Amino acid sequence: MNTTPTAHTVKSFDEDLRQLRLLIGEMGGLAKDQVDRSVAAIVARDAEAAQAVVQSDPRIDKLEAEVEQLAIATIARRAPLADDLREVIAALKISAVIERIGDYAKNNAKRVNSIAQDSPIRPMVIVPEMARIVSQMVDDALDSYARRDPELARDVWKRDNSVDEYYNSLFRALLTFMMENPHHITPSTHMLFIAKNLERIGDHATNIAEVVYYTATGEHLTDRQKADETVYTVSEDVEGEQER
Amino acid sequence: MMATMTANAEAAVTSPPKMTARDVKVFYGDKQALNGVSIDVHTDLVTAFIGPSGCGKSTFLRCLNRMNDTIDAARIEGRIELEGHDIYAPDMDVVQLRARVGMVFQKPNPFPKSIYENVAYGPRIHGLASTKAELDTIVEQSLVRASLWSEVKDRLQDSGTALSGGQQQRLCIARAIAVDPEVILMDEPCSALDPIATAKIEELIDDLRGRYAIVIVTHNMQQAARVSQRTAFFHLGTLVEYGDTAEIFTNPREQRTKDYITGRFG
Numbered sequence: 417m418n419t420t421p422t423a424h425t426v427k428s429f430d431e432d433l434r435q436l437r438l439l440i441g442e443m444g445g446l447a448k449d450q451v452d453r454s455v456a457a458i459v460a461r462d463a464e465a466a467q468a469v470v471q472s473d474p475r476i477d478k479l480e481a482e483v484e485q486l487a488i489a490t491i492a493r494r495a496p497l498a499d500d501l502r503e504v505i506a507a508l509k510i511s512a513v514i515e516r517i518g519d520y521a522k523n524n525a526k527r528v529n530s531i532a533q534d535s536p537i538r539p540m541v542i543v544p545e546m547a548r549i550v551s552q553m554v555d556d557a558l559d560s561y562a563r564r565d566p567e568l569a570r571d572v573w574k575r576d577n578s579v580d581e582y583y584n585s586l587f588r589a590l591l592t593f594m595m596e597n598p599h600h601i602t603p604s605t606h607m608l609f610i611a612k613n614l615e616r617i618g619d620h621a622t623n624i625a626e627v628v629y630y631t632a633t634g635e636h637l638t639d640r641q642k643a644d645e646t647v648y649t650v651s652e653d654v655e656g657e658q659e660r
Numbered sequence: 661m662m663a664t665m666t667a668n669a670e671a672a673v674t675s676p677p678k679m680t681a682r683d684v685k686v687f688y689g690d691k692q693a694l695n696g697v698s699i700d701v702h703t704d705l706v707t708a709f710i711g712p713s714g715c716g717k718s719t720f721l722r723c724l725n726r727m728n729d730t731i732d733a734a735r736i737e738g739r740i741e742l743e744g745h746d747i748y749a750p751d752m753d754v755v756q757l758r759a760r761v762g763m764v765f766q767k768p769n770p771f772p773k774s775i776y777e778n779v780a781y782g783p784r785i786h787g788l789a790s791t792k793a794e795l796d797t798i799v800e801q802s803l804v805r806a807s808l809w810s811e812v813k814d815r816l817q818d819s820g821t822a823l824s825g826g827q828q829q830r831l832c833i834a835r836a837i838a839v840d841p842e843v844i845l846m847d848e849p850c851s852a853l854d855p856i857a858t859a860k861i862e863e864l865i866d867d868l869r870g871r872y873a874i875v876i877v878t879h880n881m882q883q884a885a886r887v888s889q890r891t892a893f894f895h896l897g898t899l900v901e902y903g904d905t906a907e908i909f910t911n912p913r914e915q916r917t918k919d920y921i922t923g924r925f926g
Contacts, residue, residue: 422924424924425923425924425925494923497922498910498911498912498917498918498921499922500922501909502910502911
């Protein structure tokens with residue numbers, strides 16, 4: 417299943433598809449890098465490094481526009497069907513998801529300035545560990561795309577629950593922490609947003625995995641379980657408020 | 661060999677099949693052109709036959725109204741039924757059969773007669789009208805159903821061959837409809853037409869669905885995807901895959917189908 421398809425009679429069609437994959441690969445690499453650098457900046461409370469992350473984001477947006485153009489041109493020129501159609505639609509969807517991952521990384525980076533002004537807070541120690549898992553999910557999701565590997569995609573998809581659990585435990589920790597002392601509210605809120613953003617990045621890695629799985633097999637991954645619906649619901653309101 | 665069927669290929673059909681083919685084999689002399697094709701054709705569905713040239717799709721289509729009878733070297737095995745009656749049975753009237761199972765060809769082939777006569781010819785020889793008024797009604801109705809009436813109603817006595825290619829093809833469809841068939845077979849009906857004329861024929865196929873069982877052979881993948889609800893893929897005389905059109909074009913089960921529709925063959 418995870419093999420490269422045989423060549424088309426029309427060679428330039430293969431070139432279009434190859435180009436789409438290259439662009440997605442480049443985008444994905446950048447986005448993953450943004451995630452890692454934003455977390456490093458948070459941990460190090462390094463406002464300068466955070467600023468660099470914010471400034472890199474337009475590169476991802478530009479690549480997304482390129483993917484969109486090429487995908488639309490390919491659909492118009494080649495009228496792709498079956499695997500090819502799934503491939504082009506996957507490129508469109510994945511590029512949009514990667515762009516969102518970049519946005520969450522940027523949003524996290526933007527919070528460094530404010531965090532750096534308060535003293536460090538205890539629950540913060542969970543963040544790097546959560547970020548490590550999320551970053552690995554993004555990496556593997558992109559890998560599964562590059563290798564057309566539905567099994568790795570399924571594996572990423574399964575991991576999303578553990579990210580949700582991290583988020584939920586951090587959520588509870590921060591609640592208690594805020595109740596202890598109102599001065600903790602500002603840094604804790606930032607931390608909560610950061611964790612929520614990481615959790616969303618994990619969701620997006622899962623989305624990529626779903627698209628990869630469908631593209632490779634023609635079947636949908638189903639029966640996804642959420643770990644803790646209550647906490648998830650409470651935090652759900654926050655999601656729409658995120659800036660892009 | 662059994663063709664692969666997608667899971668819902670048979671489930672969604674409500675009416676009994678109009679035509680059924682079972683293990684149909686065709687030989688041209690020593691050469692076997694068709695290796696046992698089994699398929700059902702339904703009135704409420706348009707069925708598309710696709711496949712590379714020489715794959716047997718046209719051969720099979722021509723079996724459905726015994727057009728292969730005219731080829732001396734052709735020999736047919738298996739069973740094809742129209743409403744449960746074996747169309748190759750000795751008591752089957754072939755002329756009657758071809759009225760019930762009409763055909764539209766790749767190149768529009770109107771008779772070198774007036775538009776009116778082109779459509780009136782069939783009903784007249786089959787005795788479907790006893791008065792001039794009845795015949796007029798049939799001609800008008802057929803031209804309306806073929807979406808040609810508004811374009812020709814003021815010049816019914818002009819020659820059919822003077823029409824544009826697309827109009828000629830719709831005239832041929834009107835001619836097929838005029839004898840009130842149950843099945844219409846179309847062998848690449850749009851391959852000689854421009855995109856606008858093609859769109860009109862496709863629109864017409866949509867309109868006619870439900871009234872007639874329609875089978876269309878096409879080399880245009882997008883056309884098959886647009887006009888049909890069932891698609892059958894033929895290759896080297898074998899029905900490789902038959903199923904729901906949406907499924908075949910987004911997620912075919914068979915590698916050969918996939919390679920063909922994505923342009924990876926040969």
